[in-house]
Amino acid sequence: MTIEGLYIIIAAMLIAASSALVGSFLILRKMSMMGDAISHAVLPGIVFAFLLSGSRAGLPMLLGAAATGVLASLLIELLYRKAQLPQDASIGITFTWLFALGVIFISSYTGQVDLDQECVLYGEIALVPLDWLYTGAGSAIAPRAIVYGVVLLLVVGVYLLLGYRGLLITSFQNDFAAALGISTAFWHFSFMSLVSVTTVLSFETVGAILILAFLVVPPATAYLMTQRLRVMLVWAVFWGLLAAVEGYFLARWIDGSIAGAMASVAGLNFMGVALVKQVLKRKKRATAFHTAAVK
């Protein structure tokens, strides 16, 4: 394997690990589609910040995107609570609208600069080794995607370490948390911000669409395997990392899209685990039936 390949895998693994941790709580909060909504809704924010700052790097882009992500979750809450629309309809309206705005921005304003729809939608992980971050003095640090990935993992790790109990109780029973005097709005919106940040820092690598595969599929696989939250988090990270590695080699083999291969493999892993679980369950039931019959 080349050093370039290694960079790509490391970048993907960093994103996969962070997404698996964030995604586990998305699933438990029954908000997987909220992840989908946010990952699409950050598009206008990204484009807008890009147009303002003229650069694809750095803080403006991150802030712009995180802001639209939170805006999307606010709009969804507003439609759900004030207009009393069902939550799935609120999500559907909000994210398609924001995403469409982003598409218009890209197609009409950014033709002259380096931000194209394909890159935003599908990401371009193959370019990871080509895009380096330099110090002020001009010496190379590391590929930008890897630096972003490390930062993201740190942010997610610190948030979950500090917020584990708050997220746990508000995910399990929001009303009870509110009755204890815990600010459920704080936990909702801080978590939505975390989802936005995760999406933004990953979108260049895996794209706005496939990021959902990293957010939802590995945690869903882990959810099938265990009834302990901490164990679920560990397994989710494991499945995310595995999909990143497997996907890379699959893509090399078939000479296709790397991000696409990673997402597909994640889906296959999920189906494998679901299948094994079904078989085990049936076996268990058969044994139980057998022992009952013998008695």
Added chain:
Amino acid sequence: MSANKEAAPALEVHNLTATYDRQPVLWDIDFSLPEGSLAGILGPNGSGKTTLLRNIMGLMQPDSGYVRLLGQDLAKVRAQVSYVPQRESVDWNFPVSVSEVVAMGRYGPGKLLRRLRRQDRDIIEEAMERTGILPLAHRHISQLSGGQQQRVFIARALAQQAQIYLMDEPFVGVDAATEEAILNLLGEMKNRGHTVIMVHHDLQTAQDFFDQAVLLQTRLVAAGPVETVLNKENLQQAYGGRLNVLSKVGQLAAEKQFPLREKAFRERKKPAHGESD
């Protein structure tokens, strides 16, 4: 306990009106319950029982009126008030164990960041012991029966070590052993001077369970000592035409011609009364 606390009723509800979608669910509700009472919030389906509880707990903003707990705003006495929501309100496949759910009773604003202390763990263990779920501590919550699930919620409320307990239908769908366990606990809590207020839909048992009753039908029908509230006229007013059978039951119950609960419970309850008198 301060003199102030003893003077103020455990719960006061003043001219409370609450609506969903501009449909009034509660209309001008006004009553109070003394400290140390075991009170039932009663009424037919859709009479606003759960809505009243949610307003008391601050989970819903009333359109007018206000609530006082121990003579104060909820915000000031939140640590003294414990809430037991309906059992159906959570996903029982959520990946947590029994002890993890009970431990949530020790969470609170400002306590989320630190680890549970030795003292917290003792309180959690005692709460599980008192509700008889200590042997299930490490089980996943999906492996519990309905009654055991209810006991987990009650244990969590006990772990809060509050003065006032607000429970939403704790007797729905529970087995006889759990009912027994809950009734025992209620007696115990009353003896410690705690106040328990619960939404309850079964008129037949109300007379035996509670000493205070609040009868709702969107408006307040009556509130006060259970024997004065559950009379024929009030029940007729609350339950209207649906009532033939129910009013008879209420009347019969009032006249005590009808052994509604098994004898053991009556016998257990009486000495408790004797002590408190």
